[in-house]
Amino acid sequence: MTQRDYSMTGADSMRAVHTGLAAAEWYHTDLPRKRMKELMKRADGPAIRDTVILFGAMIVLAGAGIALWPTLWSVPFWLGYGVLYGSAMDSRWHECGHGTAFKTRAFNDWLYQIASFCMMRNPHTWRWSHARHHTDTIIVGRDPEVVLMRPPALARVIANFFGLVDVWTAMVRMITNAAGHLTGDEAEFVPEREQPKVIRVARIWVLIYAAIIALSIVLGSILPLMVIGLPRLYGAWHHVMTGLLQHGGLAENVTDHRLNSRTVLMNPISRFIYWNMNYHVEHHMFPMVPYHRLPELHEEIKHDLPAPNRSITEALAEMWPALIRQLRDEDHFIERTLPDTAKPYRADLHATVPVGVPAE
Amino acid sequence: MPWIDACATDEIEQEDLVRFDHDGRTFAIYHSPDGEFFCTDGLCTHEQVHLADGLVMDYEIECPKHNATFDYRTGEAKRAPACVDLATYPTKVEGGRVLVEV
Numbered sequence: 001m002t003q004r005d006y007s008m009t010g011a012d013s014m015r016a017v018h019t020g021l022a023a024a025e026w027y028h029t030d031l032p033r034k035r036m037k038e039l040m041k042r043a044d045g046p047a048i049r050d051t052v053i054l055f056g057a058m059i060v061l062a063g064a065g066i067a068l069w070p071t072l073w074s075v076p077f078w079l080g081y082g083v084l085y086g087s088a089m090d091s092r093w094h095e096c097g098h099g100t101a102f103k104t105r106a107f108n109d110w111l112y113q114i115a116s117f118c119m120m121r122n123p124h125t126w127r128w129s130h131a132r133h134h135t136d137t138i139i140v141g142r143d144p145e146v147v148l149m150r151p152p153a154l155a156r157v158i159a160n161f162f163g164l165v166d167v168w169t170a171m172v173r174m175i176t177n178a179a180g181h182l183t184g185d186e187a188e189f190v191p192e193r194e195q196p197k198v199i200r201v202a203r204i205w206v207l208i209y210a211a212i213i214a215l216s217i218v219l220g221s222i223l224p225l226m227v228i229g230l231p232r233l234y235g236a237w238h239h240v241m242t243g244l245l246q247h248g249g250l251a252e253n254v255t256d257h258r259l260n261s262r263t264v265l266m267n268p269i270s271r272f273i274y275w276n277m278n279y280h281v282e283h284h285m286f287p288m289v290p291y292h293r294l295p296e297l298h299e300e301i302k303h304d305l306p307a308p309n310r311s312i313t314e315a316l317a318e319m320w321p322a323l324i325r326q327l328r329d330e331d332h333f334i335e336r337t338l339p340d341t342a343k344p345y346r347a348d349l350h351a352t353v354p355v356g357v358p359a360e
Numbered sequence: 361m362p363w364i365d366a367c368a369t370d371e372i373e374q375e376d377l378v379r380f381d382h383d384g385r386t387f388a389i390y391h392s393p394d395g396e397f398f399c400t401d402g403l404c405t406h407e408q409v410h411l412a413d414g415l416v417m418d419y420e421i422e423c424p425k426h427n428a429t430f431d432y433r434t435g436e437a438k439r440a441p442a443c444v445d446l447a448t449y450p451t452k453v454e455g456g457r458v459l460v461e462v
Binding site for chain 1: 376406407408413414415419422424425426427429439440441443
Protein backbone atom coordinates (compact mmCIF):
# COMPACT_ATOMS: atom_id res chain seq x y z
CA MET A 1 0.00 0.00 0.00
CA THR A 2 1.30 3.48 -0.90
CA GLN A 3 1.63 5.94 2.00
CA ARG A 4 0.78 9.47 0.93
CA ASP A 5 2.10 12.80 2.16
CA TYR A 6 -0.33 15.55 1.25
CA SER A 7 1.68 18.41 2.75
CA MET A 8 3.03 21.04 0.35
CA THR A 9 6.58 20.54 1.56
CA GLY A 10 6.79 16.74 1.94
CA ALA A 11 8.21 13.82 -0.03
CA ASP A 12 5.25 13.51 -2.42
CA SER A 13 5.50 17.19 -3.28
CA MET A 14 9.14 16.76 -4.29
CA ARG A 15 8.32 13.54 -6.13
CA ALA A 16 5.61 15.30 -8.15
CA VAL A 17 8.07 17.96 -9.24
CA HIS A 18 10.73 15.36 -10.02
CA THR A 19 8.40 13.16 -12.12
CA GLY A 20 6.94 16.07 -14.09
CA LEU A 21 3.48 15.83 -12.53
CA ALA A 22 3.71 19.37 -11.16
CA ALA A 23 2.55 22.06 -13.60
CA ALA A 24 2.15 19.36 -16.26
CA GLU A 25 0.31 19.55 -19.56
CA TRP A 26 -3.27 18.28 -19.12
CA TYR A 27 -5.67 16.63 -21.52
CA HIS A 28 -8.26 18.87 -23.19
CA THR A 29 -11.11 17.90 -25.44
CA ASP A 30 -10.72 19.47 -28.88
CA LEU A 31 -13.11 22.35 -29.46
CA PRO A 32 -12.92 24.85 -32.36
CA ARG A 33 -11.46 28.19 -31.28
CA LYS A 34 -14.52 30.06 -32.60
CA ARG A 35 -16.89 28.03 -30.42
CA MET A 36 -14.56 28.29 -27.44
CA LYS A 37 -14.56 32.07 -27.76
CA GLU A 38 -18.37 32.08 -27.75
CA LEU A 39 -18.46 29.95 -24.61
CA MET A 40 -15.82 32.04 -22.83
CA LYS A 41 -17.60 35.33 -23.59
CA ARG A 42 -18.40 37.27 -20.42
CA ALA A 43 -21.73 38.80 -19.44
CA ASP A 44 -23.06 40.64 -16.39
CA GLY A 45 -26.74 39.77 -16.78
CA PRO A 46 -26.94 36.19 -15.43
CA ALA A 47 -24.80 36.86 -12.36
CA ILE A 48 -26.61 40.14 -11.54
CA ARG A 49 -29.93 38.28 -11.72
CA ASP A 50 -28.64 35.45 -9.51
CA THR A 51 -27.04 37.85 -7.02
CA VAL A 52 -30.24 39.89 -6.64
CA ILE A 53 -32.16 36.65 -6.02
CA LEU A 54 -29.52 35.43 -3.57
CA PHE A 55 -29.28 38.57 -1.45
CA GLY A 56 -33.04 39.16 -1.70
CA ALA A 57 -33.71 35.66 -0.38
CA MET A 58 -31.12 36.09 2.38
CA ILE A 59 -32.74 39.34 3.55
CA VAL A 60 -36.24 37.82 3.57
CA LEU A 61 -35.15 34.62 5.34
CA ALA A 62 -32.99 36.37 7.95
CA GLY A 63 -35.74 38.94 8.50
CA ALA A 64 -38.29 36.21 9.13
CA GLY A 65 -35.83 34.39 11.40
CA ILE A 66 -35.23 37.54 13.45
CA ALA A 67 -38.95 38.34 13.62
CA LEU A 68 -39.81 34.86 14.88
CA TRP A 69 -36.76 34.55 17.18
CA PRO A 70 -36.49 32.73 19.59
CA THR A 71 -39.46 30.49 18.75
CA LEU A 72 -39.13 27.20 16.91
CA TRP A 73 -41.03 28.81 14.02
CA SER A 74 -37.82 30.63 13.16
CA VAL A 75 -35.89 27.38 12.55
CA PRO A 76 -36.91 26.75 8.89
CA PHE A 77 -35.99 30.31 7.98
CA TRP A 78 -32.57 29.99 9.60
CA LEU A 79 -31.99 26.68 7.82
CA GLY A 80 -32.74 28.36 4.47
CA TYR A 81 -30.66 31.42 5.29
CA GLY A 82 -27.83 29.23 6.51
CA VAL A 83 -27.56 27.31 3.24
CA LEU A 84 -27.42 30.54 1.25
CA TYR A 85 -24.77 31.97 3.60
CA GLY A 86 -22.74 28.85 4.35
CA SER A 87 -23.02 27.08 0.98
CA ALA A 88 -24.14 29.39 -1.86
CA MET A 89 -21.35 31.77 -0.85
CA ASP A 90 -18.87 28.97 -1.44
CA SER A 91 -19.74 28.84 -5.13
CA ARG A 92 -19.83 32.66 -5.36
CA TRP A 93 -16.36 32.76 -3.79
CA HIS A 94 -15.24 30.21 -6.36
CA GLU A 95 -16.69 31.75 -9.51
CA CYS A 96 -15.77 35.32 -8.62
CA GLY A 97 -12.28 34.15 -7.67
CA HIS A 98 -11.93 32.92 -11.24
CA GLY A 99 -13.23 36.29 -12.40
CA THR A 100 -15.72 34.66 -14.75
CA ALA A 101 -19.08 35.25 -13.02
CA PHE A 102 -19.48 38.86 -14.18
CA LYS A 103 -18.07 40.73 -17.14
CA THR A 104 -17.37 43.77 -14.96
CA ARG A 105 -14.27 43.09 -12.90
CA ALA A 106 -15.40 45.26 -9.98
CA PHE A 107 -18.58 43.17 -9.61
CA ASN A 108 -16.49 39.98 -9.42
CA ASP A 109 -14.22 41.57 -6.84
CA TRP A 110 -17.05 42.86 -4.61
CA LEU A 111 -18.89 39.57 -4.49
CA TYR A 112 -15.60 37.72 -4.03
CA GLN A 113 -14.81 39.79 -0.92
CA ILE A 114 -18.29 39.27 0.58
CA ALA A 115 -18.31 35.54 -0.18
CA SER A 116 -14.77 35.11 1.19
CA PHE A 117 -15.87 36.74 4.46
CA CYS A 118 -18.95 34.51 4.74
CA MET A 119 -16.89 31.38 4.05
CA MET A 120 -14.06 32.54 6.36
CA ARG A 121 -11.49 32.13 3.60
CA ASN A 122 -8.89 34.81 3.35
CA PRO A 123 -9.48 36.23 -0.17
CA HIS A 124 -5.77 36.51 -0.93
CA THR A 125 -4.60 33.18 0.48
CA TRP A 126 -7.37 31.27 -1.20
CA ARG A 127 -6.91 32.89 -4.58
CA TRP A 128 -3.44 31.37 -4.63
CA SER A 129 -4.45 28.01 -3.22
CA HIS A 130 -7.18 27.69 -5.84
CA ALA A 131 -4.77 28.59 -8.62
CA ARG A 132 -2.60 25.70 -7.43
CA HIS A 133 -5.66 23.43 -7.30
CA HIS A 134 -6.21 24.13 -10.99
CA THR A 135 -2.56 23.68 -11.92
CA ASP A 136 -2.10 20.44 -10.01
CA THR A 137 -5.60 19.05 -9.51
CA ILE A 138 -5.46 16.16 -6.98
CA ILE A 139 -1.70 15.79 -7.38
CA VAL A 140 -0.53 14.55 -3.97
CA GLY A 141 1.71 17.10 -2.27
CA ARG A 142 0.91 19.83 -4.78
CA ASP A 143 -2.84 20.44 -4.53
CA PRO A 144 -3.63 22.29 -1.27
CA GLU A 145 -7.40 21.75 -1.72
CA VAL A 146 -7.61 17.95 -1.55
CA VAL A 147 -10.65 17.35 0.67
CA LEU A 148 -10.68 13.56 0.65
CA MET A 149 -7.15 12.38 1.31
CA ARG A 150 -6.38 8.66 1.49
CA PRO A 151 -7.26 7.09 3.78
CA PRO A 152 -10.25 9.45 4.01
CA ALA A 153 -10.72 11.12 7.40
CA LEU A 154 -14.43 10.39 7.54
CA ALA A 155 -14.95 11.77 11.06
CA ARG A 156 -13.51 15.07 9.85
CA VAL A 157 -15.73 14.99 6.75
CA ILE A 158 -18.85 14.38 8.83
CA ALA A 159 -17.88 17.14 11.29
CA ASN A 160 -17.46 19.49 8.36
CA PHE A 161 -21.07 18.99 7.30
CA PHE A 162 -21.56 21.38 10.24
CA GLY A 163 -18.40 23.36 9.45
CA LEU A 164 -16.73 22.30 12.67
CA VAL A 165 -13.21 21.54 11.46
CA ASP A 166 -13.15 24.16 8.69
CA VAL A 167 -14.31 26.97 10.96
CA TRP A 168 -11.89 26.02 13.72
CA THR A 169 -9.04 25.90 11.19
CA ALA A 170 -10.17 29.19 9.64
CA MET A 171 -10.27 30.89 13.05
CA VAL A 172 -6.78 29.68 13.94
CA ARG A 173 -5.49 30.88 10.55
CA MET A 174 -7.29 34.21 10.86
CA ILE A 175 -5.80 34.91 14.27
CA THR A 176 -2.36 33.69 13.16
CA ASN A 177 -2.53 35.94 10.09
CA ALA A 178 -3.85 38.88 12.14
CA ALA A 179 -0.83 38.45 14.41
CA GLY A 180 1.34 38.99 11.35
CA HIS A 181 2.26 35.41 10.42
CA LEU A 182 1.42 32.94 7.66
CA THR A 183 1.20 29.20 8.29
CA GLY A 184 3.84 26.97 6.67
CA ASP A 185 1.66 25.85 3.76
CA GLU A 186 0.40 29.38 3.12
CA ALA A 187 3.93 30.69 2.88
CA GLU A 188 4.58 27.95 0.29
CA PHE A 189 2.00 29.10 -2.25
CA VAL A 190 1.29 32.79 -1.46
CA PRO A 191 3.97 34.99 -3.10
CA GLU A 192 5.89 37.17 -0.66
CA ARG A 193 4.61 40.44 -2.14
CA GLU A 194 0.99 39.29 -1.57
CA GLN A 195 1.49 38.27 2.05
CA PRO A 196 0.85 41.74 3.61
CA LYS A 197 -2.61 41.68 1.98
CA VAL A 198 -3.39 38.38 3.74
CA ILE A 199 -2.48 39.95 7.09
CA ARG A 200 -4.47 43.16 6.49
CA VAL A 201 -7.70 41.30 5.64
CA ALA A 202 -7.30 38.98 8.64
CA ARG A 203 -7.01 42.00 10.96
CA ILE A 204 -10.18 43.59 9.53
CA TRP A 205 -12.10 40.33 9.90
CA VAL A 206 -10.98 39.83 13.50
CA LEU A 207 -12.35 43.30 14.28
CA ILE A 208 -15.69 42.49 12.61
CA TYR A 209 -16.10 39.19 14.47
CA ALA A 210 -15.07 40.84 17.73
CA ALA A 211 -17.79 43.46 17.18
CA ILE A 212 -20.44 40.81 16.47
CA ILE A 213 -19.46 38.82 19.57
CA ALA A 214 -19.49 42.01 21.67
CA LEU A 215 -22.96 42.88 20.35
CA SER A 216 -24.20 39.39 21.27
CA ILE A 217 -22.84 39.82 24.80
CA VAL A 218 -24.42 43.27 25.17
CA LEU A 219 -27.79 42.00 23.92
CA GLY A 220 -27.51 38.78 25.92
CA SER A 221 -28.49 36.86 22.77
CA ILE A 222 -26.78 34.86 20.03
CA LEU A 223 -29.06 36.50 17.47
CA PRO A 224 -26.29 38.67 15.90
CA LEU A 225 -24.19 35.52 15.49
CA MET A 226 -27.13 33.71 13.90
CA VAL A 227 -26.94 36.33 11.13
CA ILE A 228 -23.13 36.60 10.83
CA GLY A 229 -20.77 33.76 11.67
CA LEU A 230 -22.87 30.81 12.79
CA PRO A 231 -24.50 30.24 9.37
CA ARG A 232 -21.02 29.08 8.26
CA LEU A 233 -21.69 26.15 10.62
CA TYR A 234 -25.39 25.41 10.33
CA GLY A 235 -25.57 26.07 6.57
CA ALA A 236 -22.37 24.34 5.43
CA TRP A 237 -23.84 20.93 4.65
CA HIS A 238 -24.81 21.60 1.03
CA HIS A 239 -21.41 22.90 -0.10
CA VAL A 240 -19.65 20.06 1.73
CA MET A 241 -21.93 17.49 0.08
CA THR A 242 -21.40 18.88 -3.42
CA GLY A 243 -17.73 19.56 -2.76
CA LEU A 244 -17.04 15.94 -1.84
CA LEU A 245 -18.54 14.83 -5.14
CA GLN A 246 -16.10 16.95 -7.16
CA HIS A 247 -13.19 14.53 -6.87
CA GLY A 248 -14.13 12.02 -4.13
CA GLY A 249 -13.10 8.41 -4.76
CA LEU A 250 -11.50 9.21 -8.13
CA ALA A 251 -7.90 8.97 -9.33
CA GLU A 252 -4.93 10.87 -7.89
CA ASN A 253 -1.73 11.85 -9.69
CA VAL A 254 -3.18 11.87 -13.19
CA THR A 255 -3.22 14.68 -15.77
CA ASP A 256 -6.66 14.10 -17.24
CA HIS A 257 -9.64 15.71 -15.51
CA ARG A 258 -11.88 12.98 -16.87
CA LEU A 259 -10.13 10.63 -14.42
CA ASN A 260 -10.09 12.78 -11.30
CA SER A 261 -13.23 14.94 -11.51
CA ARG A 262 -16.94 14.17 -11.51
CA THR A 263 -19.85 15.79 -13.32
CA VAL A 264 -23.20 15.28 -11.60
CA LEU A 265 -26.60 16.30 -12.99
CA MET A 266 -28.52 18.07 -10.21
CA ASN A 267 -31.88 19.62 -9.37
CA PRO A 268 -32.28 23.34 -10.18
CA ILE A 269 -32.13 24.49 -6.53
CA SER A 270 -28.82 22.75 -5.92
CA ARG A 271 -27.51 24.11 -9.20
CA PHE A 272 -28.45 27.64 -8.10
CA ILE A 273 -26.70 27.16 -4.76
CA TYR A 274 -23.72 25.52 -6.46
CA TRP A 275 -23.69 27.88 -9.47
CA ASN A 276 -23.40 25.01 -11.96
CA MET A 277 -20.16 23.65 -10.51
CA ASN A 278 -21.79 20.24 -10.81
CA TYR A 279 -20.29 20.38 -14.32
CA HIS A 280 -16.95 19.85 -12.70
CA VAL A 281 -14.98 18.02 -15.38
CA GLU A 282 -15.98 20.77 -17.80
CA HIS A 283 -15.01 23.49 -15.33
CA HIS A 284 -11.56 22.04 -14.72
CA MET A 285 -10.89 21.40 -18.39
CA PHE A 286 -11.97 24.94 -19.40
CA PRO A 287 -11.94 27.22 -16.33
CA MET A 288 -12.45 30.30 -18.51
CA VAL A 289 -16.05 29.32 -19.31
CA PRO A 290 -18.49 31.20 -17.01
CA TYR A 291 -20.82 29.15 -14.84
CA HIS A 292 -23.87 30.09 -16.90
CA ARG A 293 -22.36 28.60 -20.09
CA LEU A 294 -21.28 25.30 -18.52
CA PRO A 295 -24.46 23.42 -19.51
CA GLU A 296 -23.74 24.36 -23.15
CA LEU A 297 -20.11 23.30 -22.78
CA HIS A 298 -21.28 19.99 -21.33
CA GLU A 299 -23.48 19.35 -24.38
CA GLU A 300 -20.57 20.28 -26.64
CA ILE A 301 -17.99 17.89 -25.19
CA LYS A 302 -19.98 15.13 -23.46
CA HIS A 303 -19.06 12.70 -26.26
CA ASP A 304 -15.50 12.82 -24.90
CA LEU A 305 -16.33 12.54 -21.18
CA PRO A 306 -17.46 9.75 -18.87
CA ALA A 307 -21.24 9.71 -18.49
CA PRO A 308 -22.27 12.11 -15.69
CA ASN A 309 -23.91 10.83 -12.55
CA ARG A 310 -27.63 11.41 -12.98
CA SER A 311 -28.32 12.73 -9.48
CA ILE A 312 -26.66 13.66 -6.20
CA THR A 313 -27.96 10.40 -4.73
CA GLU A 314 -26.44 8.35 -7.53
CA ALA A 315 -23.10 10.13 -7.19
CA LEU A 316 -23.02 9.64 -3.42
CA ALA A 317 -23.86 5.96 -3.91
CA GLU A 318 -20.90 5.65 -6.29
CA MET A 319 -18.46 7.56 -4.11
CA TRP A 320 -19.24 6.33 -0.60
CA PRO A 321 -18.30 2.63 -1.06
CA ALA A 322 -14.99 3.71 -2.63
CA LEU A 323 -14.24 5.89 0.39
CA ILE A 324 -15.04 3.05 2.76
CA ARG A 325 -12.72 0.73 0.82
CA GLN A 326 -9.96 3.35 0.86
CA LEU A 327 -9.98 3.11 4.65
CA ARG A 328 -8.20 -0.25 4.30
CA ASP A 329 -6.87 0.04 0.74
CA GLU A 330 -5.46 3.50 0.04
CA ASP A 331 -4.61 2.65 -3.56
CA HIS A 332 -8.20 1.91 -4.50
CA PHE A 333 -10.08 4.37 -6.72
CA ILE A 334 -12.96 4.51 -9.18
CA GLU A 335 -11.83 4.50 -12.82
CA ARG A 336 -14.56 6.13 -14.84
CA THR A 337 -15.51 4.50 -18.16
CA LEU A 338 -15.31 6.60 -21.31
CA PRO A 339 -17.89 6.33 -24.11
CA ASP A 340 -16.82 4.83 -27.45
CA THR A 341 -16.82 8.33 -28.94
CA ALA A 342 -14.15 9.59 -26.52
CA LYS A 343 -10.41 9.79 -26.99
CA PRO A 344 -8.83 7.17 -24.71
CA TYR A 345 -7.03 7.98 -21.51
CA ARG A 346 -3.33 8.36 -22.26
CA ALA A 347 -1.65 5.88 -19.98
CA ASP A 348 1.76 7.21 -21.03
CA LEU A 349 0.93 10.54 -19.36
CA HIS A 350 0.33 8.74 -16.10
CA ALA A 351 3.04 6.10 -16.21
CA THR A 352 5.60 7.95 -14.13
CA VAL A 353 3.83 7.52 -10.80
CA PRO A 354 1.84 4.80 -9.11
CA VAL A 355 -1.86 5.42 -9.65
CA GLY A 356 -3.21 2.58 -7.57
CA VAL A 357 -5.68 -0.13 -8.42
CA PRO A 358 -8.91 0.83 -10.18
CA ALA A 359 -12.28 -0.37 -8.94
CA GLU A 360 -13.62 -3.44 -10.70
CA MET B 361 17.12 42.84 -34.81
CA PRO B 362 15.51 41.60 -38.06
CA TRP B 363 11.76 41.83 -38.70
CA ILE B 364 10.16 38.39 -38.85
CA ASP B 365 7.09 37.57 -40.93
CA ALA B 366 4.63 36.18 -38.36
CA CYS B 367 1.27 35.79 -40.13
CA ALA B 368 -1.26 37.37 -42.48
CA THR B 369 -3.39 40.15 -41.02
CA ASP B 370 -6.57 38.26 -41.88
CA GLU B 371 -5.43 35.19 -39.96
CA ILE B 372 -6.40 36.89 -36.67
CA GLU B 373 -9.94 38.03 -35.99
CA GLN B 374 -10.30 41.40 -34.33
CA GLU B 375 -10.17 41.11 -30.52
CA ASP B 376 -8.34 37.79 -30.76
CA LEU B 377 -4.84 36.35 -30.90
CA VAL B 378 -2.77 33.57 -32.45
CA ARG B 379 0.29 31.67 -31.35
CA PHE B 380 3.50 32.24 -33.27
CA ASP B 381 6.54 30.00 -32.74
CA HIS B 382 9.95 31.13 -33.95
CA ASP B 383 13.50 29.98 -33.30
CA GLY B 384 12.57 27.81 -30.32
CA ARG B 385 10.47 30.56 -28.69
CA THR B 386 6.73 31.09 -28.56
CA PHE B 387 4.90 34.40 -28.97
CA ALA B 388 1.34 35.70 -29.11
CA ILE B 389 0.18 38.07 -31.87
CA TYR B 390 -2.91 40.16 -31.08
CA HIS B 391 -5.41 41.98 -33.28
CA SER B 392 -6.95 44.76 -31.20
CA PRO B 393 -10.57 46.01 -31.45
CA ASP B 394 -9.40 49.09 -33.37
CA GLY B 395 -7.36 47.09 -35.88
CA GLU B 396 -3.82 47.40 -34.46
CA PHE B 397 -1.46 44.44 -34.02
CA PHE B 398 0.67 43.68 -30.98
CA CYS B 399 3.13 40.97 -29.95
CA THR B 400 4.04 39.55 -26.53
CA ASP B 401 5.72 36.46 -25.17
CA GLY B 402 3.39 33.52 -25.71
CA LEU B 403 3.49 32.03 -22.22
CA CYS B 404 1.83 33.39 -19.09
CA THR B 405 4.42 34.63 -16.59
CA HIS B 406 2.57 32.83 -13.79
CA GLU B 407 2.85 29.19 -14.86
CA GLN B 408 4.02 29.05 -18.47
CA VAL B 409 0.59 28.36 -19.98
CA HIS B 410 0.07 29.26 -23.67
CA LEU B 411 -1.91 32.49 -23.84
CA ALA B 412 -3.14 31.62 -27.34
CA ASP B 413 -5.97 29.59 -25.75
CA GLY B 414 -7.03 32.57 -23.63
CA LEU B 415 -9.62 35.28 -24.05
CA VAL B 416 -8.97 38.76 -25.47
CA MET B 417 -11.24 41.43 -24.06
CA ASP B 418 -10.56 44.94 -25.38
CA TYR B 419 -6.85 45.40 -24.73
CA GLU B 420 -6.38 42.59 -22.24
CA ILE B 421 -5.49 38.94 -22.60
CA GLU B 422 -6.72 36.54 -19.93
CA CYS B 423 -4.76 33.34 -19.33
CA PRO B 424 -6.88 30.23 -19.91
CA LYS B 425 -5.64 28.39 -16.84
CA HIS B 426 -5.87 30.78 -13.89
CA ASN B 427 -7.44 33.92 -15.37
CA ALA B 428 -4.35 36.07 -14.89
CA THR B 429 -4.77 39.19 -17.05
CA PHE B 430 -2.28 41.32 -18.96
CA ASP B 431 -2.50 44.51 -21.02
CA TYR B 432 -1.07 43.17 -24.25
CA ARG B 433 -0.06 46.65 -25.43
CA THR B 434 2.34 47.17 -22.53
CA GLY B 435 2.64 43.66 -21.09
CA GLU B 436 1.52 44.93 -17.67
CA ALA B 437 0.20 42.20 -15.34
CA LYS B 438 -3.26 43.44 -14.31
CA ARG B 439 -4.70 40.61 -12.26
CA ALA B 440 -3.35 37.88 -9.95
CA PRO B 441 -2.04 35.26 -10.02
CA ALA B 442 0.30 36.95 -12.49
CA CYS B 443 2.76 39.31 -10.76
CA VAL B 444 5.38 39.60 -13.52
CA ASP B 445 4.77 41.64 -16.69
CA LEU B 446 4.85 40.03 -20.14
CA ALA B 447 7.64 40.99 -22.53
CA THR B 448 6.34 42.90 -25.57
CA TYR B 449 7.85 43.26 -29.05
CA PRO B 450 7.45 45.82 -31.86
CA THR B 451 5.11 44.95 -34.73
CA LYS B 452 4.32 46.48 -38.11
CA VAL B 453 2.06 45.60 -41.03
CA GLU B 454 3.41 45.42 -44.59
CA GLY B 455 1.57 44.06 -47.61
CA GLY B 456 -1.10 42.37 -45.53
CA ARG B 457 1.48 40.62 -43.33
CA VAL B 458 2.21 41.13 -39.64
CA LEU B 459 5.93 41.52 -38.96
CA VAL B 460 7.44 41.28 -35.49
CA GLU B 461 10.85 42.30 -34.22
CA VAL B 462 11.80 39.55 -31.77
